[in-house]
C-alpha cells in the first residue's frame with residue numbers, strides 16, 4: 001500500500017479534480033442544455049444545483065476517499081461495511097461504461113482538430129459521414145485512449161497531476177483567447193443577450209431535471225471518481241475549500257464556454273437566436289461553419305484552437321475515468337499499476353466498439369433499442385448514456401450520501417472534514433452539509449433516479 005502515491009500539493013489535487021470535472025460536459029453539454037433550456041434562466045438553476053445539491057456530495061466523496069485512502073470498492077469495505085462496497089462496484093462499472101463512449105466523442109474532437117488544422121471546414125457538413133467512418137473514428141479513439149492510458153500509467157503526482165497542471169492552464173488560456181475573439185464578432189450582443197438575460201417562462205420541471213443531471217455529471221459525481229482522487233489527498237488539505245474551488249472552476253469554465261459559444265452561433269445566424277440548432281450538432285456541425293466564415297487563415301487558427309481546447313478538456317476527464325477501475329485493480333487485486341492501466345484501457349476500448357459503430361457505422365448499433373421493441377430509435381451510445389450517466393450516477397450519488405448520513409454516521413464524516421480544517425465543526429457549512437446529505441440530496445437524487453428510469457426505460 002505504501003506505493004500508492006498521492007498528489008504533491010493541494011493545488012495539484014484541485015487541478016486534477018477540476019480537470020476531471022471540466023470536460024465535454026462543460027464545453028459540449030452545457031451550452032446546448034442552455035440553448036434548449038431557455039438561456040440564462042437555465043444558467044441560474046444550474047448554479048443553484050451545483051451548490052445546493054452537488055457540493056455536499058462532492059465533499060462527502062472526497063472525505064470518504066481521504067479517510068480510507070482507497071478505491072471506491074475498498075473504501076466501503078475498509079470502513080467496515082462490506083456490503084456497501086456495491087456502491088463502489090457500481091461506480092467502477094459506471095466509469096468503465098462512461099469512458100467507453102466518452103472516449104469515442106473525445107476522439108471525434110481530436111479528429112476535428114486534425115481536420116481543421118488542414119483547413120477542412122467541410123467536416124461540419126460531413127459530420128454524419130465522419131462518425132460513420134469506423135476506421136477513422138476508431139483510429140482517433142485508439143489515439144485518445146492511448147494518451148489517457150499513458151498519463152495514468154505514470155501515476156498520480158507525475159502522471160495525472162502533472163498532466164492537469166499543464167493542460168488546465170493551457171485550456172484556460174485558449175478559452176479566454178477564443179472568448180475575446182468571439183465577443184468582437186458581429187451580432188455578438190444578440191448571442192450574449194440570449195445567453196445572459198433570463199427568460200423565466202422557459203422554466204419547467206424538465207429544465208430543472210436537465211440542470212440537475214447536467215450539474216451532477218459535470219462535477220464528476222456519483223461514481224467514485226472523487227472518492228478515488230480523494231484517496232490521494234493529504235491529511236493537511238482543507239476538503240471544504242478544495243471542493244469549493246473545484247466547483248467554482250467547473251462552473252466558471254462552463255460559463256465562459258457559453259460566452260464563446262453564443263457569440264459564435266449568433267454570428268453565423270445573423271443574430272437570429274431563435275434558429276439556434278439543438279443537440280450535439282451545435283459543436284460538431286455548426287461551429288465548423290462559423291470557423292469557415294472567418295476565412296482560411298484565421299478560421300484555421302480559431303477552429304483548431306477550439307478543438308484542441310475540447311480535446312484537452314476531455315483528456316483530463318478520461319484520465320479520471322480510467323483511474324477509477326485502475327485503482328480498484330491495484331488496491332483490491334494487487335495488480336501492478338502499469339499492467340492494470342494497459343489492460344483496463346484495452347478492455348474499455350473494446351467495450352467502446354459498439355459506441356464507435358453507433359453513429360452510422362452499423363445499423364444495428366445506430367438504432368439499437370428499436371431492435372428491442374422500442375418505437376423511437378436510440379443509438380447504442382445514447383443508450384449507454386441513459387444507463388450509466390443518467391441512471392447509475394444519480395443512483396450512486398444517492399447511495400453515497402445515504403451511506404454517509406445513515407450508516408457511517410455524520411460524526412465520522414465531520415471528523416474527516418475537520419482534519420485539515422479546524423474551523424469546520426460548529427460552522428454553518430457543517431450544518432448545511434449535514435442537512436443536505438440527510439434530506440435534500442437523497443430526496444432529489446432519488447427523484448431523479450426514479451424519473452429517469454420511468455422516462456428512459458418504460
Ligand code: PHE
Pocket residue numbers: 020021022023024025026098217218219220221223225317318320321
Ligand atoms: N465531468 C466530466 C465532464 O464534464 C465527465 C466525467 C463524469 C468525468 C464522471 C469523470 C466522472 O465532461
